[in-house]
Structures are given as C-alpha cells and as structure tokens.
Amino acid sequence: MHPAKSVIYFTTATGAGYGLFIWLALFGASGVIPADQIFGLVSFGIAFFLVVSGLLSSTLHLAHPERAWRALSQWRSSWLSREGVIAITTFLPLSLFAISWVLLGEVQGLARTIGALGAILCLGTVFCTAMIYASLKAIPAWNNVWVVPCYLIFALASGALLLSLLLAVFNLPGLGISLVVAVACLALGMLVKLICWSPQFATGTSSTSGTATGLGELGEVRLMEAPHTEANFLLKEMGFQIARKHARKLRRIAIVLGFVLPAIALGLALNIDGIAPLFWIIPAVLSHTIGIVTERWLFFAEAQHVVMLYYGQTEIGPEKTAKG
Amino acid sequence: MTQLPTKPPQKKLGLVIDLDICVGCHACAVNCKEWNTGGHSAPLTDTDPFGPEPDGVWFNRIHTFEVQDKQEQTSQTVHVPKSCLHCEDAPCVTVCPTGASYKREEDGIVLVNADTCIGCKLCSWACPYGAREMDEVEGVMKKCTMCIDRIYNENLAEEERVPACVSTCPTGARHFGDLGDPDSDVSKLVAARDGFELMPEQGTKPVNRYLAPRQKRGGVTQSASCGSPQKDDVQPDAAGLLARWVDRILSD
Numbered sequence: 001m002h003p004a005k006s007v008i009y010f011t012t013a014t015g016a017g018y019g020l021f022i023w024l025a026l027f028g029a030s031g032v033i034p035a036d037q038i039f040g041l042v043s044f045g046i047a048f049f050l051v052v053s054g055l056l057s058s059t060l061h062l063a064h065p066e067r068a069w070r071a072l073s074q075w076r077s078s079w080l081s082r083e084g085v086i087a088i089t090t091f092l093p094l095s096l097f098a099i100s101w102v103l104l105g106e107v108q109g110l111a112r113t114i115g116a117l118g119a120i121l122c123l124g125t126v127f128c129t130a131m132i133y134a135s136l137k138a139i140p141a142w143n144n145v146w147v148v149p150c151y152l153i154f155a156l157a158s159g160a161l162l163l164s165l166l167l168a169v170f171n172l173p174g175l176g177i178s179l180v181v182a183v184a185c186l187a188l189g190m191l192v193k194l195i196c197w198s199p200q201f202a203t204g205t206s207s208t209s210g211t212a213t214g215l216g217e218l219g220e221v222r223l224m225e226a227p228h229t230e231a232n233f234l235l236k237e238m239g240f241q242i243a244r245k246h247a248r249k250l251r252r253i254a255i256v257l258g259f260v261l262p263a264i265a266l267g268l269a270l271n272i273d274g275i276a277p278l279f280w281i282i283p284a285v286l287s288h289t290i291g292i293v294t295e296r297w298l299f300f301a302e303a304q305h306v307v308m309l310y311y312g313q314t315e316i317g318p319e320k321t322a323k324g
Numbered sequence: 325m326t327q328l329p330t331k332p333p334q335k336k337l338g339l340v341i342d343l344d345i346c347v348g349c350h351a352c353a354v355n356c357k358e359w360n361t362g363g364h365s366a367p368l369t370d371t372d373p374f375g376p377e378p379d380g381v382w383f384n385r386i387h388t389f390e391v392q393d394k395q396e397q398t399s400q401t402v403h404v405p406k407s408c409l410h411c412e413d414a415p416c417v418t419v420c421p422t423g424a425s426y427k428r429e430e431d432g433i434v435l436v437n438a439d440t441c442i443g444c445k446l447c448s449w450a451c452p453y454g455a456r457e458m459d460e461v462e463g464v465m466k467k468c469t470m471c472i473d474r475i476y477n478e479n480l481a482e483e484e485r486v487p488a489c490v491s492t493c494p495t496g497a498r499h500f501g502d503l504g505d506p507d508s509d510v511s512k513l514v515a516a517r518d519g520f521e522l523m524p525e526q527g528t529k530p531v532n533r534y535l536a537p538r539q540k541r542g543g544v545t546q547s548a549s550c551g552s553p554q555k556d557d558v559q560p561d562a563a564g565l566l567a568r569w570v571d572r573i574l575s576d
Contacts, residue, residue: 015370022371062442063442063460063463064443064463064464065442067422067440067442068441070420070421070422070440071421071444072421072479073421074327074421074423076327077327077328077417077418077419078418078421079422080419080421080444132446136415136419136449137526137527138449138452139449142454147483159370190453201562205525207452207523207526209389211524212521213389213402213404213522214536215388215536217536218391218393218400218536219392219393219399220392220393220394221389222389222391223388223389223390224401225386225387225388226388227353227386227388227406228402228529230379231455232380233381233457233460234377234448234529235447235453235456237445237448238448238449238454248573254464273374276531287393292424305452306452307451307453310387310404310454312387
C-alpha cells in the first residue's frame with residue numbers, strides 16, 4: 001500500500017497525543033503527579049497539538065476536505081466514521097479535564113471522573129483508528145488480530161515517553177513511575193509487534209491468482225499480459241514495492257530504535273535526580289520517534305493488497321517471512 | 325446510506341462473463357469508457373492522455389493469464405475481463421464514512437454519489453477486485469454503474485438497454501440479466517456451465533459470475549497436440565507420398 005505521509009503522521013501523532021492524555025488523566029486523577037498549572041498548560045498543549053494536527057493532517061489528505069463533516073454520518077457501519085465521531089466526542093471530557101487542571105490547579109472529585117472518561121474515550125479513538133485498517137480483509141497483513149493491540153500499546157508507549165520527558169523537564173514527582181510504565185509499554189509493544197510480524201501468529205485470509213481468476217483448478221495461473229502498459233490508480237495506490245526490498249533491515253531499525261534503545265535509555269534514567277535524566281530521556285524520545293515512524297511506514301508500505309493478484313502476484317496472504 | 329440494504333434486493337442485476345469465448349480484444353473496456361465518460365459518473369478523466377505517462381479512470385480492465393497444467397504439460401491463454409462485481413456483501417459500501425457509496429435496494433447495483441464523496445479512497449482499499457478507481461481530477465471515487473443510464477433508458481431501442489460492455493462484445497462473451505431470478509437466461513447459463521465467483525474466500529458474495537473455458541474438443545491430449553510446441557517424434561507414415569519420399573532421402 002502507498003505510504004502517504006499525511007496518514008503516517010496522522011496515526012503516529014494522534015497515537016502519541018492520546019497516549020499522553022491517557023497517562024495525564026490516570027496519573028493526575030490518582031494523584032501520582034501533582035496538578036501543576038504550568039506543567040499542565042504545556043503538557044495538554046502538546047497533547048492537543050499532536051491530536052489536532054494529526055486529525056487535520058488526515059482531513060487535508062482527503063480530495064474534498066470541505067466535505068469532511070459528512071464522514072460523521074455512517075458510524076453504524078464504517079470504522080472511519082466511528083473514529084471521527086469518537087475523536088470529536090473525546091475533546092469534550094479532555095477539554096474539561098485540562099481546564100480543571102490548568103485553570104483551577106486541581107484534579108478532584110468530578111474532574112477525576114471526567115479524566116477517567118476521557119482516557120477511556122482516547123483508547124476508544126485509537127481502537128477505531130486501528131480498526132479502519134484491521135477490518136480490511138483485502139489486505140491480509142492488516143486483517144490480523146494483532147494489529148489493534150499494536151496500535152493501542154504503541155499509543156500508550158509514546159504517551160508514557162512524552163510524559164516522562166515533560167516530568168523530567170519540570171522536575172516533578174512521579175517521574176519514576178512514569179519511566180517504569182514507559183519501559184513496560186515499550187517491552188510489551190515490541191513483543192506484540194514481533195508477534196504481529198511472525199508467520200505463526202498472523203491471521204487473515206489468503207488469496208491466489210487461482211482464486212482471483214477462478215481458474216486455479218485448471219492449473220497454475222500466471223499473469224501473461226497486464227491490461228495497460230502504464231501505472232494506473234490501482235498500481236500507484238496498492239502496488240507499492242520499494243519497502244519489501246529492505247523489509248528485514250527496516251524492521252530491525254523499527255524494533256531497535258523504536259523500542260530497544262528507548263527502553264534501555266529510560267532504564268538508565270531511573271533513580272537519578274535533577275536534570276540528569278533528561279540526557280537519557282531526550283535521545284529516547286528521538287529514537288522512539290524515528291522507530292515508530294519507520295514501523296508505521298512499513299505498516300503501509302509492506303502491506304499487500306489482493307488486487308495485485310490481477311497484476312502478477314500469485315499469492316497474497318497473512319504474514320510470511322520478510323525478505324531483504 | 326452505507327449500510328447494506330436490510331431487505332435482500334428485489335433484483336440482482338449482474339454480468340455473466342464467458343472466459344471460453346473472450347478473445348481479449350478490449351472492446352468492452354473501450355466502449356465502457358466511451359459511454360461512461362458521458363454517462364452517470366461522467367467524465368472519466370484522463371491525465372497526460374497523449375504524453376509519456378497516460379493515466380485515467382476505466383471501469384473495465386482485461387487481464388490476460390496463462391494457465392499451465394503441469395501434469396498434462398499444456399497451457400492456455402485466458403482473458404479475464406474485470407469490472408465491478410456488485411457484491412451482495414459489498415465491503416466498499418460499508419466502509420464508506422459519508423454514505424456516498426451505496427447499494428440499491430431495487431436492483432442491487434452499487435453506486436457512488438459524487439456530490440458527497442470526500443475522496444478518502446477507503447472503498448478502493450476495501451474492494452478485493454480493484455473495481456474502484458479514483459478520479460484524481462475531480463477528487464471523487466468512480467466505478468462501474470452497470471450502465472444504469474442505458475439499462476433503464478427508454479430512449480434507447482430495447483435491445484440496446486444493456487450495459488455498454490455487453491452491447492459491444494463482438495464474440496458475445498458478456499451477458500447481462502437478473503441473477504436473483506433462477507429462471508432468467510443468465511441464471512440458467514450459470515447453472516448449465518457451473519458459473520463461479522471470483523475470490524469467494526473474501527466473503528463479498530459477488531453477483532457477477534464467470535464461466536470457465538470449456539474442455540477442448542477431444543480432451544486434453546488433442547488440445548495438447550495443437551496447443552503446445554510440437555515434439556520431434558513425428559510419424560513419417562502419416563505424411564503424404566512426396567513428403568515421405570523426401571523424408572526417406574534426407575534421413576539417414
């Protein structure tokens with residue numbers, strides 16, 4: 001599949017933003033981190049920026065952005081529509097929670113409940129984003145039960161990393177717990193991604209050039225001549241080839257930069273005081289960003305669409321061992 | 325609305341495509357383009373049509389395959405014309421976030437409302453068959469309309485009230501009718517020739533059916549002798565007098 005930059009930014013940025021919201025709400029409501037107003041202003045500012053810019057990026061990617069409001073209408077059948085509805089709904093509790101934190105400087109009583117509700121809706125939004133992809137049977141690499149856990153855990157990991165960075169910058173209590181949570185999410189994220197990539201666990205439907213033409217019973221079916229000599233929309237959108245050449249190397253880069261190095265760096269940032277943790281946390285966030293963007297680029301670029309069976313592929317199914 | 329019709333469609337209008345007699349001439353694709361660029365989803369735009377990288381919207385594509393029977397050591401060329409299959413469980417319809425993509429209750433035809441399509445391309449991702457193509461110029465998704473502007477068009481002579489691809493096929497490889505009615509000509513044809521669906525494992529329940537190439541006359545061996553490269557075990561006795569005489573002089 002063609003890896004559109006807008007969609008890569010949309011999924012990674014909203015993931016990190018919602019992840020940050022979730023941890024702010026949970027740690028704020030449980031009193032693990034104090035409701036410091038300046039910290040709140042900056043943190044909610046960053047979270048809102050990530051989420052809003054991500055959602056706008058996905059909207060501007062549309063051929064008719066001025067009609068985007070129509071996408072809220074089909075929530076009964078469409079995961080994309082559901083995502084839009086829940087993303088907008090989520091702004092209400094999040095804004096109230098942020099106002100309570102930043103303006104009143106406290107997270108008590110009703111604000112706690114609203115924060116918890118906001119956190120649940122954030123998870124729901126990320127779930128819907130993942131389901132947009134996971135529900136597409138024609139793309140077996142996405143129609144995999146492990147895709148949704150990946151999206152959810154990556155959002156939590158990115159959010160916990162950002163929260164650790166912010167707590168270290170403001171030198172606030174709660175950094176220790178935040179670092180432990182981030183390391184745990186990174187470890188779990190890596191595990192789930194490796195499972196998602198492994199042929200033994202991948203689920204999804206396999207199709208072949210034999211089933212695509214219905215001629216499989218007559219023998220081996222091979223494309224002899226394509227319908228057109230130049231690339232058309234289908235080949236440009238779904239025939240993306242570059243990634244598979246370097247798939248294995250890129251997967252290693254995604255795992256090492258996205259998960260292993262940040263987890264080690266955050267581990268080293270534990271139990272040190274003052275601004276020293278920042279020397280570990282800043283590189284961890286940068287490394288994680290490169291790793292997660294690589295992972296998301298691969299998620300699109302590596303995924304094969306069964307329509308390519310009409311353009312020369314002979315079998316497209318769940319995860320196989322990556323080449324390159 | 326992008327929910328599929330709750331009641332089963334009264335009709336299942338669709339195509340039956342006979343792969344036995346399709347000669348891969350692309351006339352269906354060309355006539356489809358010609359009609360539809362002035363039809364319901366008009367225009368079917370092209371970019372760089374006369375330049376080095378021509379591209380454009382087509383509802384019909386003809387893919388040519390080689391089917392090789394490894395055991396019998398035979399192979400045949402089969403042309404597979406492919407257009408929207410107007411699936412009963414159309415995934416392109418249910419994923420549409422705006423309701424622009426819909427399946428009609430009265431005849432099962434899947435259409436796009438160009439006035440409400442936001443061009444998110446998700447329907448083209450959901451379709452296993454590549455039946456939808458984005459119109460990059462207009463920014464909306466386009467697809468086969470089963471020529472709704474022909475099949476119900478009372479200004480056309482009755483025999484012309486079939487999709488453009490069907491009316492133009494020079495070999496009669498394309499048939500149009502109600503596949504929901506077991507007594508229709510197309511349903512009988514499907515029953516007689518064991519018509520099949522493309523990629524049934526994708527669970528889309530396509531309405532269109534395809535008919536497999538018939539077994540060649542005289543069975544596989546006969547088709548092997550005329551269909552695959554000849555081998556050297558020529559039977560000299562079968563040749564004519566002059567040939568046998570030349571053969572005897574030359575072979576030593």
